[in-house]
Amino acid sequence: MLRVVLAEDAVLLRAGLVELLTRVGHEVTAAVGDAEELARAVDTDRPDVVITDVRMPPGFRDEGLRAALDLRGRYPDLPVLVLSQYVATAYATDLLSGGSTTAAGLGYLLKDRVGDVTDFLDALDRVAGGQTVIDPEVVRVLLQQRTAGEPLRRLTPREREVLALMAEGFNNQAIAQRLTITEASVVKHSSNIFMKLELDPAEGNRRVLAVLAHLRREQLP
Template sequence: MVRVVLAEDAVLLRAGLVELLERAGHEVVAAVGEAETLRQAVERERPGIVVTDVRMPPGFRDEGLRAALALRAAHPGLPILVLSQYVASAYATRLVLESPPGGGLGYLLKDRVGEVAEFLEALRRVGAGETVIDPEVVRVLLGHRAATHPLGRLTPREREVLARMAEGGTNQSIAKILGVTEAAVVKHASNIFMKLDLDPAEGNRRVLAVLAHLRAHEGDR
């Protein structure tokens, strides 16, 4: 059971998320509809995880994302799962690159909530300190023109491994999905970092290096 603070301005979706989370055994200690109220709820309740929409009142731009970043700065290690209606890779990379290290981070499309088991698994992983990025966002980030982008140096299998890495997959989970050994995944990851000139010392936070690289080359699309 995890204590959750939820921020979503759409009343029906907020109610649906509360019911979904409580049915899964979690305790929703606050469900709010504004970014400022979100900050107040976190200060008051000190939850185990925050789930928030990107676009919140009053401007309906990135108020929820900015609130999430402010909360991570004030409470290092606080797990945060951000929900978005749109495939906005800039929001995802901003979340993971501007957040202080430590604690889980997630960026999911709202459509993913309909896949209840998948959504709850993402919540669990973020709560456990992992980074989870929606596969659709990863596909957009990987959709650069190979001919003019360093991704063109990668083999098809390395690109597949890279996509799983950017989603926050571990060596073990990637190996299981692809039907290969963990040693093979480690070898592919090593080749990826070498070809993309990234530091392999990132360890479990390698997804940040991957997203930083992809974001830096987003203009090449």
């Protein structure tokens, strides 16, 4: 069971998430509608994980994300899962940059992912367990836009598959399971990717951040 603080201004979605989380055995200690209430709830309840929308009142810009970053600054071990209505790679990178030196989990998912209950709950568990989770649609858009560019075109099709899963936050073991290959093969492909893209072969959040930063750079005209 996880103790969850939820911040979502859309009343129906907030109620639906509370019902879902409660049904699977988690405790929602607070369900709030703006960033200020989120901060107060975390200070009071000290939850196991926070779920927050990016855009929150009063400005409906990135108040939820900024609140999450502020909370991570005050509680470095606090896992945070951020939900977004749109593909916005800058938000994902900001989130990871703000917490890449800690071991606590971080996640950035599109709200559409909530509709796939299994994927959403898996992502929540992974974040609460200290892993990094990036929505596959964010990664897909970046790769689709730049697969013909340098140096991504130097990657083999298999290396692109490994890169996509790496950017989503999966470790070598999980990548091997999803691609039905050995973990040794994943290590070999990863080494080739790091070499071709000149990336830091660090583990965890720093590895994901390096991949996202590279993909964003390649996205620029």
